[in-house]
Amino acid sequence: MGGHLRAGETLSEAVREAEEEIGILVDLGDVTRLGRRFAPGATGSDNEVQEVFALRSDLPLDAYRLHPDEVDAVVSVPLAAALDLFEGRQEAVQGVELRRGSIAVIVAPITVAGFAAGESNGYPARALRGLLEVIAGRAPEPFELR
Numbered sequence: 001m002g003g004h005l006r007a008g009e010t011l012s013e014a015v016r017e018a019e020e021e022i023g024i025l026v027d028l029g030d031v032t033r034l035g036r037r038f039a040p041g042a043t044g045s046d047n048e049v050q051e052v053f054a055l056r057s058d059l060p061l062d063a064y065r066l067h068p069d070e071v072d073a074v075v076s077v078p079l080a081a082a083l084d085l086f087e088g089r090q091e092a093v094q095g096v097e098l099r100r101g102s103i104a105v106i107v108a109p110i111t112v113a114g115f116a117a118g119e120s121n122g123y124p125a126r127a128l129r130g131l132l133e134v135i136a137g138r139a140p141e142p143f144e145l146r
Contacts, residue, residue, distance in 0.1 A: 011028060011051075012027075012028040015027065015028055015030075015031065018055070020067060020070075021066070021067045021070050021071050022064045022065065022066060022067070022071060022074060023064055023065025023066070023067075024057065024059065024063075024064065026055060030055055031053040031054065031055050032053060032054045032055075032130075032134050032139070032140065033051065033052070033053055033142055034052045034053060034054050034126070034127050034130035034131070034134075034140055034142060034143065035051075035052050035123070035126060035127065035130065035140075035142040035143030035144055035145070036049060036050065036051055036052065036142065036143070036144045036145070037049075037050040037052060037123045037144075037145045038050075038144075038145065038146045050123075052123060052126075052127050052130075052143075054127070054130060054131050054134045054140075056134060056135065060105075061074055061075075061076055061096060061097075061098040061105045062098060062103065062104075062105055064098060066098070066099075066100045066101075068100060068101070071100060072099065072100050073097050073098060073099045073100060073114075074097070074098050075095045075096065075097045075098075075108070075110055075114075076095055076096045076097075077093055077094075077095035077110055078093075078095075079128065079131065079132060079135070081093040081094070081095070082128055083125065083128050083129070083132075085110065085111070085112060086112060086122075086124045086125040086128055087125045091111065092109040092110060092111045093109070093110050094107065094108075094109065094110070095107075095108060095109075095110040096108070097110070112124075122145065123143070123145050126143040126145065127143075130142070130143065
């Protein structure tokens with residue numbers, strides 16, 4: 001899930017993207033900062049500074065309500081398998097997926113190319129390492145990628 005701050009908008013206002021995109025209410029106190037990514041625009045303009053946060057949610061996938069124009073699917077993959085995928089040790093891993101417009105969760109192969117941030121050994125891998133810390137009840141050391 002991703003969101004952008006608009007001019008004059010605070011971070012707590014921006015977490016509303018969770019409700020808009022995946023149908024769950026999130027407060028600023030529910031998220032943990034994992035790091036920051038500087039993403040250059042394709043043409044050298046429209047550069048972004050992307051703050052990356054974690055949200056622990058134990059909801060089943062069918063509890064999410066996907067925005068019909070912005071979210072294709074949500075997936076659940078064991079964290080170790082997700083790390084293998086995004087650190088380049090596996091080309092695909094088994095996961096479960098809820099696709100937009102569906103009420104059924106299906107078992108599906110998950111690949112890096114299926115993600116908007118489809119890159120190996122980049123910020124998704126760093127974010128997953130931070131998520132390990134969050135799940136263990138520790139504060140992650142925030143990363144910064146340029």
